[in-house]
Amino acid sequence: MVSSAFPVTRLRRLRKTETLRNLMRETSVTSNDLIYPIFVEEGVDNLQPVTSMPGVNRIPEKKLETEIKAMYADGVRAVMMFGVSHKKDVTGSDSWKHDGLLTRMIKRAKNAAPDMFVISDNCFCEYTEHGHCGIVEDGHVHNDMTITNLARQAVAAVEAGADMVAPSAMMDGQVVAIRQGLDEKGYIDAPIMAYSSKFASSFYGPFRAAAGCDLKGDRKSYQMDPLNGREALRESLLDEKEGADILMVKPGLPYLDVLARLRERTLLPLAIYQVSGEYAMIKFAAAAGAIDEKRVVRETLGSMKRAGADLILTYFARDIAREGF
Helix, strand or coil, X not given: CCCCCCCCCCHHHHXXXXXXXXXXXXXXCCHHHEEEEEEEECCCCCCEECCCCCCCEEEEHHHHHHHHHHHHHHCCCEEEEEEECCCCECCCHHHHCCCCHHHHHHHHHHHHCCCCEEXXXXXXXXXXXXXXXXXXXXXXXXXXXXXXXXXXXXXXXXXXXXXXXXXXXXXXXXXXXXXXXXXXXXCCCCCEEXXXXXXXXXXXXXXXXXXXXXXXXXXXXXXXXXXXXXXXXXXXXXXXXXXXXXXXXXXXXHXXXXXXXXXXXXXXXXXXXXXXXXXXXXXXXXXXXXXXXXXXXHHHHHHHHHHCCCEEEECXXXXXXXXXX
């Protein structure tokens, strides 16, 4: 059957030329929307390639200034920093010390490029011997002791020069604990980007190798069940009430439904993390000749913006800053 609107309505009229298609495009992605996650390792001399993430390296702490300057010259304007620690203990205490890796790498990054927006990932999995995201007691991560330490860590990060903190431990009450800790120290303007809907995903494997945070067991008791959508909205909306300035959904593509539903329920800026497994799938598929890397990156990031993201964390950020889409 032919629509009663045809031939008056012809949607193809607005697709005829590239210029017209560009004019009609509803969603755009630019370097200003992207945050580049980086890994900084202490005690090594050379870049350490992450074999499961082609093109990604652990950056030696002693070379961080050079790398940050190069990133900024390429057009990267925001980085999320993850430390690869060689001084792990049961609590991750190095992460809140004023001379620890977390504070040192923030200082180095800000000294190298003062206008680079530096975001501190606030968690403990990179700094604990057991690899969990907090204090383990009787085989379980203790929520309330962990959020006390998260507040200490966030204060240390901001004191070192972090422009924003991003708690990712998925502890109940972590946002309000950090907000109170920052406010008590006078950092009332320090923003919090909460990993508010973070799932216990199988897409994190390459990241764990990159950050050195593998563990025996899993994080299912605090990260979310991948099959729960309503619970994800509860988590994010609670973080908003606790004082988060930005809410994040992690991972990206498998959870666009969560992002879109959250966009309908909040006016806060939303971020989404195109995680290591998503990056690796694109890279390896492109290397096999199965897909066109640039087109797939453009399409996937566009889908995230279309679903409601204001910001995207992606390991493709530097390539995009250099080469565009």
